[in-house]
């Protein structure tokens with residue numbers, strides 16, 4: 001299930017050099033579960049054939065309704081009424097001008113005028129066309145009329161020079177659309193809930209250039225943040241250093257060490273409804289962090305590091321816990337259930353997600369995971385090996401089944 005599942009999306013394609021990118025966006029929308037139909041302008045059909053869109057969507061394309069032989073339907077009204085979400089992509093300067101002025105002189109613009117569905121506009125054009133006062137005026141009019149407009153990207157244009165007007169990449173458009181849809185959906189299970197997720201492996205500095213860390217990639221935490229956002233939550237992602245891109249619509253708090261992570265979680269704990277501690281927090285840190293780079297001693301003697309325990313974050317929070325639903329993670333290489341159960345009880349957790357990281361495809365770094373979910377006084381549940389996104393969904397659905405989204 002995603003926010004797109006079974007959603008009727010009408011993509012209106014107009015005639016720009018980026019028309020082909022609408023195909024990639026449509027594929028992504030369909031992958032997310034949307035049912036997509038296309039209306040295109042005659043000029044768009046000069047760039048990409050209706051047959052391509054028709055084959056991809058497995059739906060008839062609306063292009064020229066005046067030559068239709070079906071007497072039972074008024075094509076644009078039927079499509080307009082069918083639509084849950086309308087996306088104009090790419091939106092040419094011409095299409096924007098028409099929509100801003102209520103012009104309906106072909107099937108595409110008539111369908112736009114006839115639908116009451118929310119409309120999302122993704123402009124793409126030459127930078128001078130975009131900067132033209134007429135285009136800017138028309139875009140402002142669209143916003144004033146309640147349409148949602150994505151700002152074009154700046155970069156190399158088809159004309160061979162750099163400027164603002166490029167169609168953002170399809171994954172950026174999809175992320176924007178998804179976030180817009182989430183903002184408009186009050187009935188999502190985690191709407192108005194504050195979910196805090198920690199992610200990644202903390203770094204404990206030895207000196208200005210070296211640190212002790214672990215193999216955590218942050219992928220599980222980022223997947224949890226994304227799915228919580230898709231379920232409507234206000235998400236704070238407290239992230240140790242990773243190579244990942246944060247999901248759109250999520251507030252990111254970057255941290256490095258365990259101490260910084262504790263401070264960041266403490267800051268938001270009072271307003272937290274669900275806390276998910278997916279970060280791999282270092283258990284130990286060097287007693288001294290040198291202010292200058294540690295040099296090799298002249299006599300090549302061994303270097304001894306003295307380590308001291310970092311704060312036990314869950315233990316600190318367990319004392320302050322009020323109505324927060326707390327989810328911990330336990331990565332183990334042996335005695336999974338014994339160790340995990342101990343952690344569940346001692347940290348007063350509501351849910352513990354345990355994984356045996358010695359198994360192939362499980363835990364750190366990869367895109368898949370297999371976990372056992374432990375809750376107080378309940379039988380453990382072991383999932384199948386699945387993507388981290390799928391596991392994230394199971395974790396959050398389990399929390400919701402426990403009423404985590406209902407707590408005051």
Ligand SMILES: Cc1cc2nc3c(=O)[nH]c(=O)nc-3n(C[C@H](O)[C@H](O)[C@H](O)COP(=O)(O)O)c2cc1C
Pocket residue numbers: 013014015016017018041042043044091092093094095124125126129
């Ligand atoms: C090769 C070529 C590329 C074009 N690219 C764009 C573009 O990226 N954005 C745009 O607004 N217009 C672009 N145009 C101009 C539009 O095709 C033209 O304004 C047309 O009337 C738009 O019709 P439509 O909005 O009904 O599809 C391009 C024209 C040509 C010939």
